[in-house]
Amino acid sequence: MTRPDQLASLEGQQYLVLRPAGAVAKTYRQVQAELLPLLPEGTKHPHTEHVTLRGFYEPERRDQVTALVREWAAHRNPIEVVAEKVDTFPAPWQIVIMRAERTASLVEAYGSLTAALEPTGFRRLDELPLDDWIFHLSVVYGKALTSDAWADLERTAQRDLPERPSCVVAEAELVWYEGGAEHVEVIPLG
Secondary structure (H helix, E strand, O other), X not given: OOOHHHHHHHOOEEEEEEOOOHHHHHHHHHHHHHHHHHOXXXXXXXOOOOEEEEEEEOOOOHHHHHHHHHHHHHOOOOEEEEEEEEEEEOOOOOEEEEEEOOOHHHHHHHHHHHHHHOOOOOOEEXXXXXXXXXXXXXXXXXXXXXXXXXXXXXXXXXXXXXXXXXXXXXXXXXXXXXXXXXXXXXXXXX
């Protein structure tokens, strides 16, 4: 991410993400490449495919967040990511997503991370209980679209992925935003 306005909006935040590769990444890029030309110039979208496991706002305790994530990752096996459909989070969010199946390893990763975080008091962003969390890769952020343009995008985007692209992710990334820049630490699983 390089846009100054996006970087400024994320200042002080940290995200633990998985970066799917192979067939999942290929399908994600195809969907995004199909949709972006249909949208106004400057429509926001992720520049790399990722599944977010957790967001934090801990600019003063980033080292402690990092230590917890490293410890958590050391006890995880690689995580299977299976894309099942292109879907949306409706208004007010208006995000096109690639929904990921609730694989056993993905569910275990989220649940064990929740348990590890409970005693910490870290400020977590948009956290939901495991049963309510929808594993996904955000494709396009359509919040700035008119309601008609959003309805058109939803109709165009939504579809099943019968080929169910999958991959196994063997590392997590802790991404943080500080000093107007994006920083990344790659952390092996296991």
